[in-house]
Amino acid sequence: MKLSTRGRYGLRALIDLASHEDEGAVSTQSIAQRQNISESYLEQLIRMLKKGGLVLSVRGAGGGYRLAKKASEISVGDILRCLEGSLDAVACPAIEGSDCDSANACVSKFVWKRINDAIAQAVDSVWLSELVAESHKLQTAQKEQKEQKEQEGRPSAKSRDEINAQIIREMQNQGI
């Protein structure tokens, strides 16, 4: 019942992409750097998102990726299903079609449908745009906090980029 790194990385990558879209197409390299994810691995993930119709690619120099829809029209469920496959906790043929030889084939139909539906409802009601907003709020809050600490101590030696990188690293250890 755990989400794998595919889902977590993918979500982070899309938040990052959405946050930088005003600067034009976003390269996997830049996302990989900012998010501290292996570039090659990220490429695979983002290609899955392309196949799923969530992002568009722009080839050639200066190219990269772009959201295929508005961030407010992409749900967390859309993203996770692209990367993790079906989110159903238990796959039962009876739920989808009527592949079972009897109409009431197994107990799954009863329990699992409820559970699977609840999961689907949850992930489909959170939108990428919300995550972007939330992430932006957190980052600026943390940045201010850091900068204040630096000022209190010895004169700040860290650049803004270093501070950002550290925040990303901290996020990584905390589940997303």
Next chain:
Amino acid sequence: MKLSTRGRYGLRALIDLASHEDEGAVSTQSIAQRQNISESYLEQLIRMLKKGGLVLSVRGAGGGYRLAKKASEISVGDILRCLEGSLDAVACPAIEGSDCDSANACVSKFVWKRINDAIAQAVDSVWLSELVAESHKLQTAQKEQKEQKEQEGRPSAKSRDEINAQIIREMQNQGI
């Protein structure tokens, strides 16, 4: 986001146990036979359920296991958490305590709480007693259907036990 066999087997085992409780303590051997699960593996699972306080053991010859509470007081969530650990799709320290060094540590807190809560709500609202009732309904329905088919064809060579065993086997391929 998939349930492992631990959860599925465990659920089947408890349904089986609850269904046979009126005959006294239920041995792991008998459950393993009826449910077609490795006895040794099942023992491990049921010991986890004991540690979790869902079943009691009765030692010695003629012993076995018993539900620790009424079937109507054991939720699917209780069972799955015993066997699969936390059902949270993503573990984030920020959700539980305030282990994060900042109050608003990561985006997880926002998204994952909603998702995790939905899953919890779903599994905690289905009770073992419902599964037992459902399973009983299905089995008798399927049994009748089978027996009818047998009568139509050549004279029934299969015993009632063989028919039961087959139903169990079919259930197994269908998700539970």
Next chain:
DNA sequence: GAAAAACCGTAGTAATTTAGTAGACTTTTT
């Protein structure tokens, strides 16, 4: 009181899945 039935626990192992790497190739812009 001995044997059988049952619970208890750990260690190991095979199979599967996940996470990540490597590298060669194609397309497009500058």
Next chain:
DNA sequence: AAAAAGTCTACTAAATTACTACGGTTTTTC
């Protein structure tokens, strides 16, 4: 033409899962 960027496949290492094996201990029943 060269550089930047996406595309694709295959391989490998680590982790997890699903068992299996086996050597116990406890309790009941005959």
